Amino acid sequence: xxxxxxxxxxxxxxxxxxxxxxxxxxxxxxxxxxxxxxxxxxxxxxxxxxxxxxxxxxxxxxxxxxxxxxxxxxxxxxxxxxxxxxxxxxxxxxxxxxxxxxxxxxxxxxxxxxxxxxxxxxxxxxxxxxxxxxxxxxxxxxxxxxxxxxxxxxxxxxxxxxxxxxxxxxxxxxxxxxxxx
Amino acid sequence: xxxxxxxxxxxxxxxxxxxxxxxxxxxxxxxxxxxxxxxxxxxxxxxxxxxxxxxxxxxxxxxxxxxxxxxxxxxxxxxxxxxxxxxxxxxxxxxxxxxxxxxxxxxxxxxxxxxxxxxxxxxxxxxxxxxxxxxxxxxxxxxxxxxxxxxxxxxxxxxxxxxxxxxxxxxxxxxxxxxxx
Numbered sequence: 001x002x003x004x005x006x007x008x009x010x011x012x013x014x015x016x017x018x019x020x021x022x023x024x025x026x027x028x029x030x031x032x033x034x035x036x037x038x039x040x041x042x043x044x045x046x047x048x049x050x051x052x053x054x055x056x057x058x059x060x061x062x063x064x065x066x067x068x069x070x071x072x073x074x075x076x077x078x079x080x081x082x083x084x085x086x087x088x089x090x091x092x093x094x095x096x097x098x099x100x101x102x103x104x105x106x107x108x109x110x111x112x113x114x115x116x117x118x119x120x121x122x123x124x125x126x127x128x129x130x131x132x133x134x135x136x137x138x139x140x141x142x143x144x145x146x147x148x149x150x151x152x153x154x155x156x157x158x159x160x161x162x163x164x165x166x167x168x169x170x171x172x173x174x175x176x177x178x179x180x181x
Numbered sequence: 182x183x184x185x186x187x188x189x190x191x192x193x194x195x196x197x198x199x200x201x202x203x204x205x206x207x208x209x210x211x212x213x214x215x216x217x218x219x220x221x222x223x224x225x226x227x228x229x230x231x232x233x234x235x236x237x238x239x240x241x242x243x244x245x246x247x248x249x250x251x252x253x254x255x256x257x258x259x260x261x262x263x264x265x266x267x268x269x270x271x272x273x274x275x276x277x278x279x280x281x282x283x284x285x286x287x288x289x290x291x292x293x294x295x296x297x298x299x300x301x302x303x304x305x306x307x308x309x310x311x312x313x314x315x316x317x318x319x320x321x322x323x324x325x326x327x328x329x330x331x332x333x334x335x336x337x338x339x340x341x342x343x344x345x346x347x348x349x350x351x352x353x354x355x356x357x358x359x360x361x362x
Contacts, residue, residue, distance in 0.1 A: 059281060064283055097239040100243055135315060136182055
């Protein structure tokens with residue numbers, strides 16, 4: 001299982017433009033960030049201001065037809081034109097996690113169109129989801145996005161639309177970290 | 182999030198009757214086992230022969246109607262008459278985890294009747310599922326069962342039926358640890 005650590009501090013390939021708490025407590029200010037993926041345990045850099053860890057785990061809601069459509073549309077991370085990135089860690093309320101699988105799926109896609117909204121910004125906005133709930137950290141998900149300068153306003157629109165959904169009423173902590181390289 | 186550690190060694194409230202590899206590598210022999218739940222990090226006992234860790238996480242397949250039915254039927258752990266227990270850690274093949282959510286659900290319940298089979302042994306066989314896949318340990322799930330002496334053969338039947346399902350073709354490691362107190 002691929003693990004990830006996001007290490008925020010004074011050095012790293014991405015410059016942090018701003019760290020903004022959308023809901024709940026913010027993360028400490030830092031100037032640079034590294035996203036480190038590894039197949040084994042990651043030993044965090046000693047000088048990090050904060051570290052967030054997660055895993056690239058299996059899909060929790062995506063159905064086969066949706067995944068095939070996404071696979072045709074989406075592009076991978078690391079495109080040369082992707083000079084901008086965002087890290088958006090979120091935590092959901094206990095009431096979300098107490099819902100049954102079919103209730104969460106219905107809220108996630110049936111009523112909130114989470115997949116449909118994200119898809120409408122493909123391939124411009126590349127995305128990778130990391131799970132961290134079972135790891136016991138402060139967030140349930142760490143989502144990483146990469147896009148070009150000219151798609152920055154489309155990205156603002158994307159996150160704005162998600163934040164208006166019924167699913168987002170279950171989000172009780174969200175931090176928006178914007179980056180540039 | 183409640184964490185669990187199963188500590189196998191020379192001491193613990195449960196005596197290990199046998200440790201049997203059903204598929205793949207076994208676990209080392211030991212004579213006693215403790216199941217320790219905690220809301221924080223668990224510091225494993227220094228003398229454990231082996232330790233398996235997991236979390237009580239949210240439901241991954243159970244739908245609302247199924248959960249309500251289970252809640253009415255099942256009994257909790259720790260019943261005075263439950264003199265027997267089993268710990269069954271399993272690991273599933275990568276091909277399982279590469280399936281989409283609807284494909285896994287269809288295999289799990291639609292074709293393998295996992296919930297239905299387990300339900301038909303309620304309330305005799307009490308059960309608690311711990312998730313460990315995202316934690317990066319050697320197993321994906323650690324399932325703990327408790328039952329009375331007179332239900333031991335029903336328990337054998339239950340695990341026998343599950344092992345014949347299509348879902349179980351995706352299991353590439355399974356160890357069956359039987360206990361008594």
